[in-house]
Amino acid sequence: MSERELGRKLDRCLADGVIKLGTGLGLGIVFSVLFFKRHAWPISFGSGAGLGMAYANCQNDLRWHYLLHRNPKVALADETTQR
Amino acid sequence: MATKLLPVVKLATKVGIAGGAVYVAYDSGLLGGSEQGSEALQKARAAVPPAIEEWMKYFGLQTQLPTIPNVEFSPVQAWNSGVRWTISRLSEAPTKASEMTTQGFQFVKDLLK
Numbered sequence: 001m002s003e004r005e006l007g008r009k010l011d012r013c014l015a016d017g018v019i020k021l022g023t024g025l026g027l028g029i030v031f032s033v034l035f036f037k038r039h040a041w042p043i044s045f046g047s048g049a050g051l052g053m054a055y056a057n058c059q060n061d062l063r064w065h066y067l068l069h070r071n072p073k074v075a076l077a078d079e080t081t082q083r
Numbered sequence: 084m085a086t087k088l089l090p091v092v093k094l095a096t097k098v099g100i101a102g103g104a105v106y107v108a109y110d111s112g113l114l115g116g117s118e119q120g121s122e123a124l125q126k127a128r129a130a131v132p133p134a135i136e137e138w139m140k141y142f143g144l145q146t147q148l149p150t151i152p153n154v155e156f157s158p159v160q161a162w163n164s165g166v167r168w169t170i171s172r173l174s175e176a177p178t179k180a181s182e183m184t185t186q187g188f189q190f191v192k193d194l195l196k
Binding site for chain 2: 026
């Protein structure tokens with residue numbers, strides 16, 4: 001993976017983290033107000049879930065280059081020839 | 084009848100609002116992959132300031148909004164910049180050294196004239 005690509009991925013991770021944190025916070029506030037009598041824990045829970053989603057996305061994005069990918073069309077062709 | 088129906092309607096409204104919020108978040112790509120997320124951030128950056136201005140006009144508020152601080156930090160630019168700088172200086176070092184030596188000799192020659 002080139003430096004440039006890595007930088008781009010980290011950039012995307014930061015942007016995604018901001019978006020996910022904001023979304024989690026917003027949904028947490030909505031749920032806290034509507035269902036949980038304005039307790040603070042749904043907000044913390046939503047923000048944490050958002051950050052966790054961003055972290056998982058980022059981890060997956062950074063590992064993507066080192067994983068073996070299987071082309072479905074080639075795999076299907078192999079299976080049909082083996083039969 | 085109405086007293087029995089009221090809590091149900093209330094709960095249905097609440098569930099509808101919460102479900103709508105989740106649906107809107109999912110539909111606009113806020114809960115998707117990282118590419119969708121960064122795209123959504125770009126869209127929000129482009130869409131939010133004009134919308135705020137529009138609402139300010141709508142409510143008749145004439146206050147000047149503070150400019151959004153530019154917190155543009157791009158890891159693409161900053162990534163490994165120290166290493167890059169060092170390596171480029173090291174690669175330039177022989178040329179620079181020979182140039183400076185020539186200049187030094189020239190200076191000494193001029194002094195001795």
